[in-house]
Amino acid sequence: MTKLQKRTLRISIVLAAFLAVSPAAGAMHIMEGYLSPAFCIAWGVVCIPFLVKGFFEMKKVFAENRKAVTILAMAGAYIFVLSALKIPSVTGSCSHMTGTGLAAILFGPCTTGVLGIIVLIFQAVLLAHGGLTTLGANTFSMAIAGPAISYGIWLVCRKCNVNKRVGIFLAAAAGDLFTYCITSFQLAFAYPDPNGGVLASAAKFLGVFAPTQLPLAVVEGLLTVMIMVALENYAAQELKAIRFEK
Amino acid sequence: MKKDAKLVIILLCLVVLIVVVPLFALKGAEFGGSDDAGSVKVEEIQGEYEPWFTPVFETALNGEIPGEVESLLFCVQTGIGVGVIAFLMGRFVERKKHEKSNTIR
Secondary structure, three states: OOOOHHHHHHHHHHHHHHHHHHOOOOOOOOOOOOOOHHHHHHHHHHHHHHHHHHHHHHHHHHHHHHHHHHHHHHHHHHHHHHHOOOOEEOOOEEEEEHHHHHHHHHHHHHHHHHHHHHHHHHHHOOOOOOOOOOOHHHHHHHHHHHHHHHHHHHHHHHHOOHHHHHHHHHHHHHHHHHHHHHHHHHHHHHHOOOOHHHHHHHHHHHHHHHHHHHHHHHHHHHHHHHHHHHHHHOHHHHHHHHHOOO | OHHHHHHHHHHHHHHHHHHHHHHHHHOOOOOOHHHHHHHHHHHHHOOOOOOOOOOHHHHHHOOOOHHHHHHHHHHHHHHHHHHHHHHHHHEEEEEEEEHHHHHHH
């Protein structure tokens, strides 16, 4: 083969790969290439302030609060584990949890954002799950908006003297569910229904995600309660160090 | 402590139930990813859709990641997480034991 032929062949292979590859199977995150560049950039930009704040918070933990580093590592590892487990659901399809509830309750949504984006990059690069172009949108839904709701619910539960474990359960489960609501709306903004507009489209996406996710949100809530029980029993000093417990 | 142990066991059983029941209740269901369902919906609304960017790993491989390799990578992810949690939890538990035996003495 001549050089030119080889080159043409190579280009055609790349082109074919680009065009023929179907979106990777998996669950929940917006698939690579499914948001137009404008949306990719917009969601990315929205995330930046949260991530910057989270980064500074984390730096502070490392500098001033060595005891909390172990808990931070654990919260990050928890996201790693839970977002890798694909679980069958009542609708006959699989999805996975977010695992961000724990970090949100312990450290707030911004730090969780930084932990979450690490996991999302890992999955986008190595697992073809989610994507680099949709990283901003996925970070916003899974690592910022979901945890923000978790954190908010947790604070309200504390204020109203709800049983601590019930509060943890509610916060983690709601954060998980809310992540998927945000994902649905993100997709709806990108793909408004020609007849009904954004809302009709969002309802369609929610119809796909919500019933699948509901039982998983419950599972995530229960698991988060379990790990918090373990931490309360064995890592009380660390929880005190991050002012989680007085 | 005993009460907590009981709670954890009950919760664990619940989790297992929630995860396992759909498998038996919906025999023959495909249990594919809900992502795929998502992209089906996109096409429903938008008509044919061609993603404008493919995952970097797939581009490098010139194709999809083989299923077994993908599950390997997911296992690696789980493994890293569980390793960190188990290591730290083990340290916490041993520390508590240590403190207890010190105060008794």
